[in-house]
Structures are given as C-alpha cells and as structure tokens.
Amino acid sequence: ARLFGDSLMCGIIAYSGYRKALPILIEGLRRLEYRGYDSAGVALCDGEKVFVTRAEGKLSNLVELLEEKDGGEDATIGIGHTRWATHGRPSSTNAHPHTAGRVSLIHNGIVENYAELKESLKKQGVKFNSDTDTEIIAHLLNIHLSNSEDKIEALRQVCAEIEGSYAFVAFDAQDPSRLMIAKNSSPVIIGKKEREVFVASDVSALLEHTRDVIAVHDGDIAVVSPERIYIENNGKEVIRQSHHITWDPVTAQKGGYKHFMLKEIFEQPEVIGDTIRGRLDRKANAIDISEMRLTKEDLEPIKRVILIACGTAWHACLVGKFYIESFAGLPCEVDYASEFRYRDPILDSSTLVVAVTQSGETLDTLSAITLASKSCMTAAICNVIGSSITRATDRVLFTRAGPEISVASTKAFTTQLVSLYMLGLYIGQTKGRIDKETANTLIKELTKLPAVAEESLKCEEKIKSLAQRFHLAKDFLYLGRGLCYPIALEGALKLKEISYIHAEGYPAGEMKHGPIALIDENMPVVVVLQKSDIYFDKTLSNLKEVEARGGKILSVTDTTGHGELAKISHCVVEIPYISQWLSPITLSLPLQLLAYYIAVENGTDVDQPRNLAKSVTVE
Numbered sequence: 354a355r356l357f358g359d360s361l362m363c364g365i366i367a368y369s370g371y372r373k374a375l376p377i378l379i380e381g382l383r384r385l386e387y388r389g390y391d392s393a394g395v396a397l398c399d400g401e402k403v404f405v406t407r408a409e410g411k412l413s414n415l416v417e418l419l420e421e422k423d424g425g426e427d428a429t430i431g432i433g434h435t436r437w438a439t440h441g442r443p444s445s446t447n448a449h450p451h452t453a454g455r456v457s458l459i460h461n462g463i464v465e466n467y468a469e470l471k472e473s474l475k476k477q478g479v480k481f482n483s484d485t486d487t488e489i490i491a492h493l494l495n496i497h498l499s500n501s502e503d504k505i506e507a508l509r510q511v512c513a514e515i516e517g518s519y520a521f522v523a524f525d526a527q528d529p530s531r532l533m534i535a536k537n538s539s540p541v542i543i544g545k546k547e548r549e550v551f552v553a554s555d556v557s558a559l560l561e562h563t564r565d566v567i568a569v570h571d572g573d574i575a576v577v578s579p580e581r582i583y584i585e586n587n588g589k590e591v592i593r594q595s596h597h598i599t600w601d602p603v604t605a606q607k608g609g610y611k612h613f614m615l616k617e618i619f620e621q622p623e624v625i626g627d628t629i630r631g632r633l634d635r636k637a638n639a640i641d642i643s644e645m646r647l648t649k650e651d652l653e654p655i656k657r658v659i660l661i662a663c664g665t666a667w668h669a670c671l672v673g674k675f676y677i678e679s680f681a682g683l684p685c686e687v688d689y690a691s692e693f694r695y696r697d698p699i700l701d702s703s704t705l706v707v708a709v710t711q712s713g714e715t716l717d718t719l720s721a722i723t724l725a726s727k728s729c730m731t732a733a734i735c736n737v738i739g740s741s742i743t744r745a746t747d748r749v750l751f752t753r754a755g756p757e758i759s760v761a762s763t764k765a766f767t768t769q770l771v772s773l774y775m776l777g778l779y780i781g782q783t784k785g786r787i788d789k790e791t792a793n794t795l796i797k798e799l800t801k802l803p804a805v806a807e808e809s810l811k812c813e814e815k816i817k818s819l820a821q822r823f824h825l826a827k828d829f830l831y832l833g834r835g836l837c838y839p840i841a842l843e844g845a846l847k848l849k850e851i852s853y854i855h856a857e858g859y860p861a862g863e864m865k866h867g868p869i870a871l872i873d874e875n876m877p878v879v880v881v882l883q884k885s886d887i888y889f890d891k892t893l894s895n896l897k898e899v900e901a902r903g904g905k906i907l908s909v910t911d912t913t914g915h916g917e918l919a920k921i922s923h924c925v926v927e928i929p930y931i932s933q934w935l936s937p938i939t940l941s942l943p944l945q946l947l948a949y950y951i952a953v954e955n956g957t958d959v960d961q962p963r964n965l966a967k968s969v970t971v972e
C-alpha cells in the first residue's frame with residue numbers, strides 16, 4: 354500500500370495538461386485534507402508567468418485568497434501542497450510552493466543536511482525567504498538547471514547533494530509543461546490520462562481523474578509531461594509498471610488499510626526513522642538535537658528532571674525515566690500533568706521539566722508546563738509544530754510521526770520513546786555522564802530500530818488469530834517488569850480505549866500483592882518479557898503463579914525459543930531482539946495489533962472510540 358501514497362507529512366498534487374489546473378489542484382488538496390495540515394499553497398504557470406499563492410491554516414483560507422487575486426486562472430500547469438511543518442513554523446512564507454529563480458517546487462520529507470547546504474548557498478549569495486529545508490532544494494535545482502539546461506541532469510545533481518527523505522515535484526518557468534520529480538523514502542505517484550499527467554503523494558488526490566497510477570520508486574528521478582513519462586534510476590532509464598487502483602475514496606485515504614489506526618501502526622518503522630533522521634552526528638558518535646536549544650550551559654545547573662504528560666504520553670514518560678536516570682545519571686520523576694498542576698510541586702532552577710505530548714494542545718499538560726516555566730527550565734517533546742505547548746516553552750524536540758488521525762495513539766507513542774531515548778543520551782553525553790563506548794553502542798542500536806520494528810510487525814497474522822480466540826474475554830491483565838511495565842500499561846490502555854474491554858496493567862512482581870485474586874481460567878494474562886538478565890527469569894516465576902491458577906498466558910517477548918516460557922504459555926509471540934533499551938518500542942507493536950484486532954472482532958468504532966477525543970482541551 355505504501356507505494357501508492359499515504360504520505361506521512363505533507364500532501365502533494367501537480368498537473369500538466371490542457372484543462373485549467375487550479376480546480377484540479379484545489380480538489381486534489383481537498384482530498385488530502387483529512388490528514389490535517391498547517392498551511393497550503395499553489396503555483397500556477399500560464400506559459401509566461403508564475404502565480405504563487407500560499408496561506409496559513411485551512412484550505413479555505415487559500416481558496417479565499419485565490420478568489421481575491423487575479424492571475425493564473427487559465428493556467429494549465431500547476432503544483433499544490435498541504436504542509437505539515439517539520440522545519441520552520443507554520444506560516445504563509447514557510448508554506449509551499451517555494452520559488453527560486455525559474456523553479457517552483459513542492460516537497461514532502463526532511464532534508465537532513467539542510468544546515469550545511471544552506472550555509473554553502475548563502476556563501477554563494479543566495480537569499481532565503483523561508484526557514485524551510487525545502488527552499489534549499491528549489492535553489493539547488495534553479496542553479497543546476499541554469500547551468501545545464503537539462504532537467505534530468507539537474508535532478509541528478511540535486512539528488513547527489515541532498516541527504517534525507519524526499520519526494521519533490523517542480524516546474525521550470527521556462528519550460529513548465531515538463532514536471533520534474535525525485536523520490537527517496539517519501540511517497541510519490543504519477544497518474545496518466547490522454548494529454549494529461551498528474552503527480553501526487555496519495556492516490557486519493559488522483560482517483561477522480563485516473564485509477565491507473567505509476568509508483569515512483571526510491572532513487573528515481575523523472576521528467577513527466579502529457580506526452581512522455583521518463584523515469585531513470587542510477588543513471589539508466591527504467592520502465593515502471595502502471596497499476597489499476599480499485600480502492601474507494603475512503604479506503605484510498607487510509608492507504609488501503611481498513612482503519613487509520615492500522616495504517617498508523619504500520620507507518621511506525623518509517624516515522625521512527627524520520628524521528629532519528631538528521632539527529633545523529635555520526636562523526637562524533639553523538640546525538641545532535643541542537644535544534645532543541647538545550648545547551649551545555651543550560652544543562653550545567655540541572656540536577657533533576659520531571660517528565661509530565663497525560664495518557665499514552667505518560668506511559669512514554671515512564672520509559673523515559675529509565676533513559677534519563679541510566680543515560681544522563683539524573684534523578685527523574687514522572688507525573689500526570691493533571692496531578693502536577695494542582696499540587697505544590699517543588700521546583701527550582703536545578704530542575705528541568707519536560708512536557709511530552711502528541712497534540713501539543715492537551716489542556717492539563719499545557720497548564721502544567723506553564724506553571725513549571727514560572728520557576729524552572731522547561732522543554733517539550735511534541736508532534737505538532739506551532740501547537741500551544743510548543744509556544745509555552747522555548748525548547749522543543751519534535752517527534753516526526755506525521756498527522757495521527759486515529760484517536761488511539763500508536764506512532765506518536767513510539768516516536769516519543771525514540772525522542773526520550775535521544776534526550777537521555779544527549780543529556781548524558783553533554784554532561785559527560787556516559788562513556789564513549791556505551792554511547793557508541795546505544796547509537797548503533799538506535800540506527801537498527803526502523804528495520805527491527807518492520808520485522809516485529811510480521812507477527813500480525815499470529816496476533817489476528819489470538820484476537821479471534823480471546824475477543825470475548827471480559828477482563829485482561831497485562832504484566833511486565835522494568836522497562837516492560839509501562840509497555841504493559843500502554844497495552845492495557847489501548848485495549849480499553851478501542852475495544853471497551855476492561856484491562857489492567859500491573860508490574861508483574863506486584864501481582865501477588867492483590868491482583869492474583871482475579872486470576873482464573875477466564876482471565877487472559879498478557880505478559881511482556883524482554884531478554885534481560887534481571888527481569889526475564891523474575892517475570893517467568895511470576896507467570897508460574899498465574900499458570901498455577903489456570904490463567905491463560907499470552908506472552909509477548911523478544912527472546913526466541915525459550916522452552917520454559919513456551920511450556921507455561923497458551924501462546925508466545927516472538928519478535929526479533931534489538932536491545933534492552935529499545936525493546937519497549939518494538940514490544941509495543943504486537944500489543945497495538947492485539948488491541949486493534951480484538952476491537953475489529955468486536956465491531957467497535959476503532960478510529961473514533963466512544964467518549965474519546967483525539968485532543969483533550971478541557972479539564
């Protein structure tokens with residue numbers, strides 16, 4: 354499905370043909386609206402002039418602006434974009450398209466080496482109009498195009514210079530009908546009709562015009578016009594198959610998945626990769642989150658960290674506590690924002706308070722960080738650029754999960770864990786609390802995470818059959834120890850939220866102090882076990898207590914072929930091992946799938962469960 358779009362961040366649409374481009378672009382952007390975005394824009398070319406219009410906020414703002422403006426209505430060539438900010442706050446100047454000389458360009462992705470490229474372009478006298486990484490691509494393309502007058506050659510040069518993930522589409526004002534495309538990691542597709550060509554990030558933007566689409570592959574560069582589609586990879590022309598898409602418009606928005614939640618679960622390897630991208634200084638073997646503006650001087654007086662959040666983000670903080678304490682060597686407390694804000698928390702200049710939030714709009718978290726900022730240093734880990742919480746503190750590390758539509762948080766959670774891992778490591782390195790060799794190993798393991806997450810999702814079929822077997826259970830107990838305890842809590846929350854089944858997360862070692870009374874042959878007990886010297890055997894002994902009382906044990910583990918565990922478990926879901934510190938991330942994936950498939954079995958409204966809102970902006 355990912356080949357045919359379901360763009361994670363920005364939405365792209367481009368047209369070259371004989372009809373008026375503007376209505377096609379606006380309709381395409383409307384079809385991409387469901388994913389949420391912060392600004393939108395179009396560039397049109399009537400063969401002589403280029404007309405660019407961009408607006409912050411909703412598509413209707415752009416449409417209003419276009420109604421007030423003259424020019425471009427008859428253009429038959431154009432590009433349009435909805436932006437989900439990654440570099441530079443949401444604003445009309447940071448909105449796409451970006452123009453540089455003869456080039457107008459839209460982009461989805463992240464240019465990793467943007468800082469060095471920007472510096473070098475500035476030295477060559479280039480003036481920038483935005484804070485985006487995208488404008489760099491437009492300038493590079495303009496320079497190379499002016500040097501060679503050969504579109505493919507110019508694309509080759511640009512792609513040799515930029516690092517990161519990208520799908521971009523551009524036109525050259527001097528020869529606009531031939532659209533230029535390049536792709537690496539981010540999705541882009543081409544749609545063809547007689548005397549017309551379309552380019553988009555998602556199939557949903559094209560369905561109205563054509564169902565025959567070509568998926569552009571990683572490393573491809575292309576020049577497409579109504580007359581010809583030329584694609585090359587590695588210096589050689591390639592012929593990419595056209596595919597007939599049968600999805601209805603709603604399925605297309607979900608990238609072919611039944612629900613946004615499932616789509617978002619499967620996006621995790623990619624968004625985890627995006628969250629790490631550009632934040633590792635490979636030469637120095639260090640975490641580089643300088644964008645957060647948490648300097649060595651800032652950290653000097655810090656002796657204690659408090660993490661505050663709500664719901665799923667609070668579970669991420671419980672894992673974050675391990676990272677801060679073990680990597681940074683600082684005491685770390687975790688608090689519910691709704692509790693913190695009404696206590697008299699003891700705060701001083703040696704305390705760093707970090708708010709963790711997907712939306713950046715949760716009222717309790719916003720109030721808590723505002724309270725903290727009166728007496729100590731604050732920071733945030735957040736998924737939405739420009740959101741209220743990112744304005745309440747100066748130091749923000751953005752998770753790059755892209756828009757999360759399903760109410761039940763999945764990809765926001767795992768990218769929060771990745772961000773907390775990087776933050777712990779960054780503080781540890783900056784304060785000299787972690788030796789080079791350990792840092793080296795931790796960074797190496799982090800780079801493997803997207804691939805191991807991908808492998809871990811292969812348990813889907815096994816989970817599906819577990820869901821069929823257990824979906825009628827009235828209660829579930831989730832157990833874990835150490836880093837797996839918060840994962841057990843999160844697994845239970847996911848199940849409660851979307852299937853309405855009562856589920857309780859508990860530290861496995863505490864079970865004998867109460868919850869053991871609940872166990873009988875009707876109680877499924879989901880246990881999360883990581884390969885670790887201390888916790889594995891201890892959890893195993895706790896499980897024997899469950900087995901003795903007839904409880905059905907469903908084990909989720911990164912340990913393979915453990916005979917003893919297999920003997921006492923009704924079922925063992927094994928995922929590949931990554932590391933003790935990162936397994937909470939990969940072990941969450943089977944639990945997300947379990948909650949999802951149980952909810953599907955029970956026919957609940959998975960993406961919009963009853964009584965819940967995506968962002969809780971009330972007390």
Ligand code: M6R
Pocket residue numbers: 663664665666709710711712713714715718760761762763850965967968969
């Ligand atoms: O946007 P936030 O991360 O601040 O939201 C916090 C919680 O409301 C949120 O995580 C909630 O628990 C989710 N529905 C969990 O799936």
